[in-house]
Amino acid sequence: MLYEVLVLSRGGERFTMERDGPLVDGDAFEQDSESYRVITVHTGHGPFDGVIEAELLASSEPSAQA
Numbered sequence: 001m002l003y004e005v006l007v008l009s010r011g012g013e014r015f016t017m018e019r020d021g022p023l024v025d026g027d028a029f030e031q032d033s034e035s036y037r038v039i040t041v042h043t044g045h046g047p048f049d050g051v052i053e054a055e056l057l058a059s060s061e062p063s064a065q066a
Helices: none
Strands: 002-007 013-018 028-031 034-043 050-059
Parallel strands (some): 002 050
Antiparallel strands (some): 002 013, 028 034
């Protein structure tokens, strides 16, 4: 399934991702070493099976210290 993701907690950042199965409200997923939680899933448009509104939970990358 191909999703467009809108990350509400990052000022509307968007990315696309492909999954083997569907995601539903409340599911957690990882993308590029960061964890997200699905707030809601909308019906897809164009090539997308769904549009996900998500919030960033955590990053597994160490933070840079100056």
